[in-house]
Structures are given as structure tokens and as C-alpha cells.
Amino acid sequence: MIPAQYLGALSLEQRLGDPWLESNLLSWPSALALDEQDAFPEAAVTGLNALGLPQAYVPHGLGGQFRSSEAFVALGRTLARRNMSVAVAYSTMLWSTLGWLGGTDQQRRAIARWMMDNASFPCLAYSEADHGADLVSNRLTATLNEDGSYTLNGEKWPINRAIRSGFLVLLARTSEGNHMRNHSLFIISKDQLNSQRYYYLPRVKTHGLKGCDISGIGFRGCTIPSNCLIGQPGHGLELALKGFQVTRTFCAALSLGVGDTALRIASDYAARRVLYGKPIDQLPHNRDVLANAYLSQLAAECVTIVAARGLHVCPQLYAAWSSVTKVQVCRLVDHACTELSHVLGARFYMRDQQNVGIFQKFYRDGAIVSIFDGSTHVCLDSLTTLLDTLVRDTAQPEASQCLHALFDLEAPLADIDYSQLTLFSRHGDPLIGQLPHLLGKVQALEESDHLPAATLAELRHLCQAFVEQAQALAEQIRQTPRQAGQQEARRIGYAQRYCAVFGVAACLGVWLYNRNRFGPFFASGQWLLGLLERGLAADFGHGVLAPERVDALLAQLAHQRSANHMLSIFTWPLASAGSAEQLFPSIIKEDACDELNLS
Numbered sequence: 091m092i093p094a095q096y097l098g099a100l101s102l103e104q105r106l107g108d109p110w111l112e113s114n115l116l117s118w119p120s121a122l123a124l125d126e127q128d129a130f131p132e133a134a135v136t137g138l139n140a141l142g143l144p145q146a147y148v149p150h151g152l153g154g155q156f157r158s159s160e161a162f163v164a165l166g167r168t169l170a171r172r173n174m175s176v177a178v179a180y181s182t183m184l185w186s187t188l189g190w191l192g193g194t195d196q197q198r199r200a201i202a203r204w205m206m207d208n209a210s211f212p213c214l215a216y217s218e219a220d221h222g223a224d225l226v227s228n229r230l231t232a233t234l235n236e237d238g239s240y241t242l243n244g245e246k247w248p249i250n251r252a253i254r255s256g257f258l259v260l261l262a263r264t265s266e267g268n269h270m271r272n273h274s275l276f277i278i279s280k281d282q283l284n285s286q287r288y289y290y291l292p293r294v295k296t297h298g299l300k301g302c303d304i305s306g307i308g309f310r311g312c313t314i315p316s317n318c319l320i321g322q323p324g325h326g327l328e329l330a331l332k333g334f335q336v337t338r339t340f341c342a343a344l345s346l347g348v349g350d351t352a353l354r355i356a357s358d359y360a361a362r363r364v365l366y367g368k369p370i371d372q373l374p375h376n377r378d379v380l381a382n383a384y385l386s387q388l389a390a391e392c393v394t395i396v397a398a399r400g401l402h403v404c405p406q407l408y409a410a411w412s413s414v415t416k417v418q419v420c421r422l423v424d425h426a427c428t429e430l431s432h433v434l435g436a437r438f439y440m441r442d443q444q445n446v447g448i449f450q451k452f453y454r455d456g457a458i459v460s461i462f463d464g465s466t467h468v469c470l471d472s473l474t475t476l477l478d479t480l481v482r483d484t485a486q487p488e489a490s491q492c493l494h495a496l497f498d499l500e501a502p503l504a505d506i507d508y509s510q511l512t513l514f515s516r517h518g519d520p521l522i523g524q525l526p527h528l529l530g531k532v533q534a535l536e537e538s539d540h541l542p543a544a545t546l547a548e549l550r551h552l553c554q555a556f557v558e559q560a561q562a563l564a565e566q567i568r569q570t571p572r573q574a575g576q577q578e579a580r581r582i583g584y585a586q587r588y589c590a591v592f593g594v595a596a597c598l599g600v601w602l603y604n605r606n607r608f609g610p611f612f613a614s615g616q617w618l619l620g621l622l623e624r625g626l627a628a629d630f631g632h633g634v635l636a637p638e639r640v641d642a643l644l645a646q647l648a649h650q651r652s653a654n655h656m657l658s659i660f661t662w663p664l665a666s667a668g669s670a671e672q673l674f675p676s677i678i679k680e681d682a683c684d685e686l687n688l689s
């Protein structure tokens with residue numbers, strides 16, 4: 091069974107056809123061929139435009155189809171599992187969020203039209219070569235003129251789609267000094283720019299995402315109209331940070347797509363490669379790696395589900411939850427990919443052998459997720475400033491009510507209220523605060539066909555231990571409050587463990603509230619036991635999973651591979667072998683999009 095919010099992604103998947111069929115634009119052979127040439131995936135992007143995909147990025151109130159973050163993440167994952175270059179090239183559409191967040195009604199409508207009528211892509215022009223993550227020190231200026239227009243001077247680099255974009259989301263310095271009000275945000279259509287006054291910096295040769303347009307843009311006395319300003323003058327950094335709260339959450343879709351293909355390729359290879367008279371997927375170490383990688387993928391999926399739903403339920407927590415999500419999902423998937431690369435042996439180092447080259451591409455491309463949109467360490471650093479509040483006042487009575495909306499995948503969700511995003515949440519973290527409540531639910535479970543007494547007893551025991559570990563961490567944080575203005579490596583460690591606690595809590599919640607919906611493997615809780623066995627370690631070690639957990643995980647992995655399903659807690663059918671894409675429907679565009687049911 092798969093919840094209704096995933097139907098749009100299922101439909102998109104079928105439209106894209108078999109990823110092994112070379113003639114399909116979003117196939118793995120095509121992704122590799124373009125990668126070898128450092129070529130932009132132009133045809134695939136055009137095909138997705140023809141399907142009406144830009145509508146998925148525009149809120150339904152503005153005529154688009156965006157309603158559910160969970161549905162949106164599922165679409166991103168569907169693209170990312172096929173070709174990260176396409177997914178990342180397309181993902182810049184998401185920067186329109188800054189318009190929804192800070193724009194006037196007129197500005198929002200104009201942006202929605204650019205995207206839906208012209209398939210115009212934005213680029214995000216924040217970074218500067220000399221300042222990196224230190225946005226407050228950036229030097230590109232927007233000088234206010236007497237008539238209300240602004241004049242731009244300076245350069246932004248490196249920027250995804252700087253050259254291949256129709257409009258810019260630009261952060262520009264509007265006052266001197268290094269303080270939170272020294273930048274303003276502008277959204278500018280390139281039509282509004284004097285072509286003599288701006289220029290491009292050449293495409294950068296990158297380690298992964300080789301076809302993507304990673305370039306830059308510069309301005310020399312380039313005037314832009316006053317109506318390009320988004321929000322209040324001086325509020326640019328605040329808007330930028332709030333925008334990251336949304337986009338960091340959605341980055342998880344990219345990691346999930348990478349994790350799926352990496353594990354699929356590695357496990358297919360391990361099943362074919364015979365040594366010592368048997369396939370290498372029977373070697374104990376490889377069994378352990380494959381089982382753990384699958385478990386990491388399921389855990390990353392649960393974190394993503396809770397994070398996507400949470401944007402609708404508790405947006406006021408996203409200064410923290412967006413960073414937690416990005417850190418934890420990246421860590422789970424990236425570590426699994428590194429371990430899987432060893433399963434491939436020497437083939438990992440070869441680009442054209444036995445379908446393994448595609449693994450390398452995903453491994454290279456996937457590494458970007460922990461770098462852009464705020465690196466893992468930037469996210470952890472920002473979490474260190476929030477930890478004291480997160481562990482304070484965690485027992486709010488209203489918190490238990492939000493658990494149902496967060497975890498029950500059939501619970502309806504309200505639209506995201508962007509006005510609730512805030513830089514410094516004053517609230518304790520309900521997910522952590524409600525762990526005793528979740529533990530109580532585990533203690534109250536009764537054994538059943540799918541949940542034998544022995545498993546239930548182990549679950550109760552390990553859940554109890556997990557809650558104690560989480561409470562000990564919270565107490566440690568309370569005992570060593572942050573010293574204002576100081577960055578401490580110790581608190582980065584706390585933040586890392588906090589992300590791990592969040593990850594396990596998300597899995598526990600998703601399991602408890604949906605136990606009997608997703609089939610016997612999900613219901614059995616073996617996977618959850620495995621996660622609890624792994625504890626709060628940053629990465630999975632070997633020999634930690636009990637043998638029966640390894641057996642259960644590998645059996646389900648084998649089942650999903652042979653059934654051609656997404657590697658997921660759901661039953662998520664993929665495009666069938668040999669199926670051709672249907673990217674350019676003969677019906678008119680609107681009909682195609684309705685059929686896609688993107689919302």
C-alpha cells in the first residue's frame with residue numbers, strides 16, 4: 091500500500107519509462123553518456139517542462155499544484171534516482187520559495203507566471219568566491235537610487251544555472267558593516283537587465299553533476315527596478331535563512347534518490363558476481379553492508395517523511411528541523427554509499443564495466459547534498475545555537491496533538507504557513523519531548539501474528555534504552571549551556587547526536603502510527619529493532635545487527651528488487667522493464683498535468 095500523496099510520483103515514474111532503456115531521456119545509460127561529455131541534460135529538462143512539472147513548484151493558491159511537501163519530495167526522489175544532474179538542474183525552481191515567502195501578491199503572481207507559462211528557471215545568487223558560507227560578509231552591492239531603482243555591482247559564484255536561468259534570486263548588500271540587516275533580497279527577470287551591464291563567469295568543471303551549469307554572474311553598474319525588491323530593505327539575510335528552512339528539508343529527496351540507485355546497483359552486482367562458488371552477496375561482510383545500507387535507506391525515508399509533514403504541522407521549528415533533516419539524511423545515505431562502494435571491489439574504479447559506472451556517477455553527484463544549501467557543518471553549527479531551546483520545556487501539552495499529524499500518513503495536513511517560519515524558535519522540540527509518550531505506546535502494544543512476543547519484548551527493552559539515551563543527551567545539553575559568541579566542537583558533537591536521536595524518533599513514530607498499513611515486513615518491526623541496535627552511532631559498524639535482523643532486511647530488499655519496487659517502507663512500483671517514456675504527450679499540456687496528479 092502507498093498513501094494517496096504518493097500517486098503523483100508514481101504517475102511521473104511511469105511516464106519516465108524504464109531507467110535501463112537507453113532511448114529514455116531519464117535513463118541511466120543516457121545519464122552516463124551525458125556525464126562523459128560534461129553535457130547539460132537539455133532534452134530531459136525540456137521533456138519534464140512539457141509534462142507540466144513547473145506547476146509542481148507553484149502553490150495551488152497561485153494556480154500551481156503544490157499542496158503537500160510529502161508529495162513534492164516524492165517527485166524529487168523519482169527524478170533523483172534516475173539522473174541527479176537533471177534533478178539538481180530542475181531543483182532551482184525551488185528558489186521561487188523566496189517569492190512565496192517574502193513577495194507581494196503581485197510579485198508572487200508574476201513569478202508563478204514566469205515558471206508555469208514560460209518554464210523559466212530561477213537561479214540562486216547568494217554565494218561569492220571570497221566569502222563562502224559567511225553570507226553576511228558578501229560584497230556585491232545594490233545601491234539605492236533616487237527614483238527607487240537599485241544599481242548592482244559585483245559577482246556571484248559558484249551558481250547553479252547562472253547562465254541557464256530566466257530569473258535571479260539575488261542577495262545583495264544594501265548597507266555597510268557586518269550585521270544581520272546589511273543585505274536585501276531581489277528577484278529579477280533577466281529581461282529587466284541591460285545586457286551590456288551584466289556578464290557570466292564561465293562554467294566550472296566539477297567533480298560530479300558534470301553536465302550542470304555551475305557558473306557565475308557579474309554586474310557592472312546594472313540598474314534594476316524598485317519592484318524587484320522582495321520584502322523589506324535590509325531583510326535579505328533573514329529571508330534567505332528562512333528560505334533555507336524549506337529547501338534544506340527538500341534536499342532529502344536528492345539523497346533518497348541517490349541511496350536507492352546506489353543500493354540497487356550494488357546489490358544487483360553482488361548477486362551476479364560469483365566468488366568461491368557462490369555470489370558475493372552471501373559473504374558475511376557484504377550481507378552486513380547490504381542489510382545496513384537498506385536499513386539506512388528506510389531510516390532516511392522516515393526522517394524525510396516526518397520532516398516533509400512537519401513543514402505543514404510545526405513550521406515554527408524549522409530553524410532546527412531543516413538542519414536536522416539535511417544532516418541526518420545525508421549522513422545515512424552518504425555513509426551507506428561509501429560502504430557499498432567497497433562491495434563493488436575493483437569495478438567501483440572502472441567507468442564502463444557491468445552497469446557499475448552509474449554507481450560512481452551517483453556517488454559523485456550525491457556528495458553535493460552535504461555541501462550546498464548549507465554544508466553539514468554549517469547546519470550543525472546553526473543547531474548548536476538552538477540546542478538549549480530545543481531541550482527546554484519539552485513537555486508542552488499541545489505537543490502530543492501534533493504527533494498524530496506528523497506520523498499518521500493518512501492524517502490530512504493544512505497548507506504550509508510560511509509566515510510561521512522563524513529564525514529562533516522559542517519552542518522545545520515536541521518530537522524529543524514526546525519520547526516518553528511514544529515509549530508508552532510501545533509498552534502498550536500487544537503481540538500479534540506480525541509482532542511475536544519475543545520481538546515485542548526486545549522492542550520494549552531497546553526503546554526504553556533509546557529514550558534514556560535521548561534524555562541523557564538532553565540533560566548533558568542543559569548542563570553545559572552555550573556560551574554566547576563561542577563556537578565549541580563539543581556542541582557540534584551534541585548536535586550530531588541530536589540529529590541521530592531525531593532520526594530514530596522519526597522511525598519509531600512512523601512505525602507506531604502506521605504499523606498495519608504497509609505489509610508484514612514493516613509491521614514486524616524487525617527493521618526498527620535493527621535501527622535501535624545500531625543506537626546513536628554516527629555510522630553503521632559491522633556485526634552490530636543481530637543475524638535475524640540481517641536475514642529479514644535482506645529478504646525484503648531482495649523482494650523489492652525482484653518486484654521492481656522503490657526501496658521503501660511502501661509498496662512503490664517502478665516503471666516496468668522495457669517500458670518507453672511518455673514525456674511529450676499529444677494531449678494539451680494542462681491535461682497532461684492533471685493526469686500526473688502532482689499535488
Ligand SMILES: Cc1cc2nc3c(=O)[nH]c(=O)nc-3n(C[C@H](O)[C@H](O)[C@H](O)COP(=O)(O)OP(=O)(O)OC[C@H]3O[C@@H](n4cnc5c(N)ncnc54)[C@H](O)[C@@H]3O)c2cc1C
Pocket residue numbers: 213214215216217218219221222223224247248249250251296299304458461462463464465466467468471
Ligand atoms: C555544485 C555546486 C552548486 C552550487 N550552487 C549554488 C547556487 O546555486 N547558489 C549559491 O549561492 N551557491 C551555490 N553553491 C555554493 C555552495 O552553496 C557553498 O556551500 C558555499 O559557497 C560555501 O562553499 P565554500 O567552498 O566557499 O566553503 P566555505 O564557506 O569556505 O567553508 C569551508 C569549510 O568551512 C566550513 N564552515 C564554513 N562555515 C562554517 C560554520 N559556520 N560552522 C562550521 N563550519 C563551517 C564548511 O563546512 C567547510 O568545511 C554551489 C556549490 C557547488 C559546489
